[in-house]
Amino acid sequence: MSDPSRPASPIRTAAVIPAAGRGVRLGPGAPKALRALGGTPMLVHAVRAMAASRAVSLVVVVAPPDGAPEVRHLLDEHPLGDRTDLVVVPGGATRQESVRLGLAALPEAIDVVLVHDAARPLVPVDTVDAVIAAVRAGAPAVVPALPLADTVKQVAPQPQGTPEPVVGTPERALLRAVQTPQGFDRETLLKAHDTVVEGEGATDDAGLVERLGQPVVVVPGHEEAFKVTRPLDLVLAEAVLARRRATDGYV
Ligand SMILES: Nc1ccn([C@@H]2O[C@H](COP(=O)(O)OP(=O)(O)OP(=O)(O)O)[C@@H](O)[C@H]2O)c(=O)n1
Numbered sequence: 004m005s006d007p008s009r010p011a012s013p014i015r016t017a018a019v020i021p022a023a024g025r026g027v028r029l030g031p032g033a034p035k036a037l038r039a040l041g042g043t044p045m046l047v048h049a050v051r052a053m054a055a056s057r058a059v060s061l062v063v064v065v066a067p068p069d070g071a072p073e074v075r076h077l078l079d080e081h082p083l084g085d086r087t088d089l090v091v092v093p094g095g096a097t098r099q100e101s102v103r104l105g106l107a108a109l110p111e112a113i114d115v116v117l118v119h120d121a122a123r124p125l126v127p128v129d130t131v132d133a134v135i136a137a138v139r140a141g142a143p144a145v146v147p148a149l150p151l152a153d154t155v156k157q158v159a160p161q162p163q164g165t166p167e168p169v170v171g172t173p174e175r176a177l178l179r180a181v182q183t184p185q186g187f188d189r190e191t192l193l194k195a196h197d198t199v200v201e202g203e204g205a206t207d208d209a210g211l212v213e214r215l216g217q218p219v220v221v222v223p224g225h226e227e228a229f230k231v232t233r234p235l236d237l238v239l240a241e242a243v244l245a246r247r248r249a250t251d252g253y254v
């Protein structure tokens with residue numbers, strides 16, 4: 004738990020929150036980050052989750068491309084307090100592009116950057132702090148992750164409707180399901196995004212750092228840091244939130 008009596012660190016940490024996705028897999032409705040979770044937009048929970056860390060002095064929200072003024076207005080209705088600044092910028096067509104636009108808004112003074120999906124609104128502050136601590140201890144890139152419960156098969160892609168042949172079964176004990184926030188030394192992350200080859204993007208930011216040949220390390224993730232992707236995830240998120248509100252006084 005972040006210690007409220009501890010002064011903010013001189014190392015400046017910012018969180019970039021890509022929130023520009025549509026949420027197609029969640030079904031029809033408003034952009035996913037703006038949909039309600041326990042009566043409050045998912046994005047507000049995600050922003051609060053980053054600001055809960057005393058290390059985070061700036062949150063950059065990457066809004067849907069045509070929705071930055073609306074998102075700014077929404078977040079102004081849910082103030083963060085004096086310790087955390089907030090910037091809202093418009094996003095792009097892909098998550099990677101949205102993160103790149105968020106990084107462009109960072110002031111020079113920032114040393115450590117978290118990238119956190121708006122779609123992971125319930126990540127606990129201990130997980131956020133563990134990622135930041137590992138970057139500050141010298142790792143250029145840190146990802147929170149959990150072991151898998153399911154066995155994973157690699158398949159050969161086929162036309163729609165044709166059964167896919169299995170071509171391999173990676174050893175499950177060596178696999179991890181990766182969450183956010185992912186934490187980075189600022190220079191490493193900027194370089195990773197600057198050297199992306201057209202058409203060779205990655206599904207997460209650490210994947211871009213791996214392509215630079217830089218080390219990426221894993222710290223323990225958390226079950227409640229799951230990504231709200233499909234309708235059932237929203238049911239689970241509502242249940243987790245209701246339990247927190249009943250037991251922790253979480254708002
Ligand atoms: N052009 C995009 C696409 C995604 N994201 C963000 O990236 C995070 C993870 O993406 P995902 O869960 O896949 O969200 P969506 O792209 O909205 O989902 P879907 O693929 O179902 O449309 C989300 O916080 C989403 O808002 C973004 O900022 N810009």
Ligand SMILES: C[C@](O)(CO)[C@H](O)COP(=O)(O)O
Nearest residue numbers: 098120181182183206207230
């Ligand atoms: C970044 C991420 O949440 C790590 O698991 C994930 O890769 C995002 O993927 P999506 O394609 O945007 O759902």
